[in-house]
Amino acid sequence: MRIYMRIISAFILVLAFFSFCMADDTSLEKAYSLYNQGKMESTIKILKDYIKDHPDPKSLYFLGYAYYKTKKMDLAMRYFDEAYLIDPNFSPQALKEKLKEPKGLSEDKVIKDIESKVRKIKSYSADIIITSEMMGQMMLTEGELLFKKPDSMRMEMFLKMHPEQKTIIVSDGQTTWTYMPAMKMAHKIDIARMEKEFGGLHKPGGIFEQHSKESGDILNPLQGFNKGSIKFTGVDFTTQGEALTFEATYPDKMLEPRSEQWGFTPSKAMFWISKDSGVTLKMDVFNREGIKMMSQEYKNIKLNPQIADSAFTFVPPEGTQVMDLTDSTIDMMKSMTNHEEPNKTAAP
Numbered sequence: 023m024r025i026y027m028r029i030i031s032a033f034i035l036v037l038a039f040f041s042f043c044m045a046d047d048t049s050l051e052k053a054y055s056l057y058n059q060g061k062m063e064s065t066i067k068i069l070k071d072y073i074k075d076h077p078d079p080k081s082l083y084f085l086g087y088a089y090y091k092t093k094k095m096d097l098a099m100r101y102f103d104e105a106y107l108i109d110p111n112f113s114p115q116a117l118k119e120k121l122k123e124p125k126g127l128s129e130d131k132v133i134k135d136i137e138s139k140v141r142k143i144k145s146y147s148a149d150i151i152i153t154s155e156m157m158g159q160m161m162l163t164e165g166e167l168l169f170k171k172p173d174s175m176r177m178e179m180f181l182k183m184h185p186e187q188k189t190i191i192v193s194d195g196q197t198t199w200t201y202m203p204a205m206k207m208a209h210k211i212d213i214a215r216m217e218k219e220f221g222g223l224h225k226p227g228g229i230f231e232q233h234s235k236e237s238g239d240i241l242n243p244l245q246g247f248n249k250g251s252i253k254f255t256g257v258d259f260t261t262q263g264e265a266l267t268f269e270a271t272y273p274d275k276m277l278e279p280r281s282e283q284w285g286f287t288p289s290k291a292m293f294w295i296s297k298d299s300g301v302t303l304k305m306d307v308f309n310r311e312g313i314k315m316m317s318q319e320y321k322n323i324k325l326n327p328q329i330a331d332s333a334f335t336f337v338p339p340e341g342t343q344v345m346d347l348t349d350s351t352i353d354m355m356k357s358m359t360n361h362e363e364p365n366k367t368a369a370p
Contacts, residue, residue: 053084062092079105079112129254132266133244139300140241145170146301148240148323150179154316167320169240173213174334192336199336208338212348219352240320243293243302248273258294260303262323265294288315299325 049072056065069085086101105112145168152163165179173195180188190201193213200209239245244252251271258267271290287310294304301323307316338344 050081057084057088057091062088066092077104077108079109082108083112129249129252129268132254133252136266136295136300139298143171143241143299143301144326145329146240146323146325147327147329148320150177151319151321152179152316167240168329168333170329170331170334174331176333190336192334194331194334197336199338201336201338201342203339206339206341207343207345208336210344210346210348211351212346215348216352216355220355240302240323241300243295243305244268244270247271257297260294262296262303262321264297265303266297268293268295296323299323301325 049068053065053068053072056062056068065088066085069081069088073081073085082101082105086098086105089095089101090098147169148167150163150165150167154161154163162182163179164182165177168176173193175191175193177191178188179191180186187202187204190199190203192199192201196212196214198211198213202208247270251273253269255267255269258265269290269292272288288307289310289312290308292306292308293302295302301320303320303323305318306314307318309315
């Protein structure tokens, strides 16, 4: 009789356990349903009760995402961080499959929408953070970027471990200067002369179109990639708002200049582009083995600020050694063009 009662008790406990789990699953399913109906406050209430007994990464991230949808960024980041602390390798992909995000959007439609938004941007400022691997060591570079249409740009960058070694790049669309204060050296490239030499650098099909727009331009991140190599992968969360995500494969003609510049051969890039403004928030670059080798992130982005033209002029300080690299740059561009042209065989 005792054995029989123990079996009955165990059966009741097992039944209670499965009932408890089913109730939990029901709570989550209800939270998914409410979220997809746009009822965020009700979703948050269910999830807050749920994580009291089940503080798993998926539920914590889900709660953070619901807070994000209500624009409560501090609370959103709190639960994102908690999910990360429990499991640094947690991926929200399974969660996102449960949530209704924009579907059926073609790359063309999404890209055209982005282009329409960025056309309204006449100027911007942003902080840049670049993480890259060099000779087996991770390097952190930080800086500030100013841009004003059509072609004025100013960038000040420095290595985190060597902040005194700053590099300043200034261009007014006619001349580009690269100044290294610690070395008292400045490089100069006459853009106007190059325009004349090649009959227009940025015109469609022009010699400089490919090479000038493939470095993660905040307004034109996908230019330079073949249309068929770009894949719209969905919507993701960033600290600066919702982002449209893209994956792009580097075409062969982009590999040589990128390999020389970055010290590795890139295979693909991931982009996070602001859903609201169309500007780039982040870009990750991967090598042929699928390892992330570089990450470029833009923060504190300000759109259409008033920027004086004087910010884009540069006069070498006294004692600066100036090197004009215009001729060597023209020669390099001609060499790259000849290299990209297919060999022509004379008719017999």
